[in-house]
Amino acid sequence: MKTIIGVCGLILLAGWLTAARPGDALSDLGMKMYDVETGVLENVKNESAWYFFSSSAMRKVARQIPESARAEAVKTLGKVVRSYVESPEFKKQYVDWLKNKYPVDPPTAAERELENGASSEATKAAMNEQITTAQQMFAQMPASSLAMALQAQIQQSESEIASLEGEEKTSRTKEVAAQKKMLAISKSNPEEFKKQYVAYMNKYMAGEVNNSLAEDEERMKEARIHMEKRKKQQAVLDAHSDIKPVLRKRLQDFIVLCNSVDFTAKLTSTGYKQEFVNPAYQRKSSEWKMLFRIGKTATLSARDFAQEWLSQLK
Numbered sequence: 001m002k003t004i005i006g007v008c009g010l011i012l013l014a015g016w017l018t019a020a021r022p023g024d025a026l027s028d029l030g031m032k033m034y035d036v037e038t039g040v041l042e043n044v045k046n047e048s049a050w051y052f053f054s055s056s057a058m059r060k061v062a063r064q065i066p067e068s069a070r071a072e073a074v075k076t077l078g079k080v081v082r083s084y085v086e087s088p089e090f091k092k093q094y095v096d097w098l099k100n101k102y103p104v105d106p107p108t109a110a111e112r113e114l115e116n117g118a119s120s121e122a123t124k125a126a127m128n129e130q131i132t133t134a135q136q137m138f139a140q141m142p143a144s145s146l147a148m149a150l151q152a153q154i155q156q157s158e159s160e161i162a163s164l165e166g167e168e169k170t171s172r173t174k175e176v177a178a179q180k181k182m183l184a185i186s187k188s189n190p191e192e193f194k195k196q197y198v199a200y201m202n203k204y205m206a207g208e209v210n211n212s213l214a215e216d217e218e219r220m221k222e223a224r225i226h227m228e229k230r231k232k233q234q235a236v237l238d239a240h241s242d243i244k245p246v247l248r249k250r251l252q253d254f255i256v257l258c259n260s261v262d263f264t265a266k267l268t269s270t271g272y273k274q275e276f277v278n279p280a281y282q283r284k285s286s287e288w289k290m291l292f293r294i295g296k297t298a299t300l301s302a303r304d305f306a307q308e309w310l311s312q313l314k
Contacts, residue, residue: 110223143190258303
């Protein structure tokens, strides 16, 4: 894996290759356009050093490119790369990657309710309407039917109490005892029973409404907090969605690097390797050394292409 300067590095290396046989360069190297597309995306995703795989076969072909053909080859492939970067396909890939890097949580059911205008007052009004309907129904029912309903409630409560513990079990047991006491007069004094039962149910339903409203308010509170979180997440995603600042910085950095290379630098052989005579050059980055090896013609052609691209980025 050779470290190269992103899109521009891809232009440089692949540009040399297209000079041999432009139409067949990728297939000659066992590559497809998919490989180039993937390479460009990977390079854009990295914020500092970018990577582009170059096999020994690719480097061998590159070394065979005549000096006179290198500048035009770089420009030719530069247009291919730029065309792909500006294509809808690349933009979609880039946005999909951004969504993974800067995820935005999906809205919860409570958030959708808030967005549709839900409020505690509306919920309370709906519940009160249900209570009114239930009260009207109780008023029309005979005491015997209400007694049957209460008997079913008692049986259900006793079944649930068996699995309860502590204060909850004690509270529910007292409630069942009160229900049984009420049920005991259903036959001897049905009118009084009905009066007590309706009062009991009114109190029960009012308590359920209050509990439900409290739970609903807590749910909406959490939904508002989550909505604010999602807004911040979306703002981060939106701030990175425009690829132009990324391209602008990559191109600027590349131009600076190209201008810093001393193509007149002297080399000396050290065993099987060649090293720069100037120790300061020996400490240069691998990207700087790569441009030196590629040569002045191809490097400056890539720089000129980068400058033109940069000037047209609005």
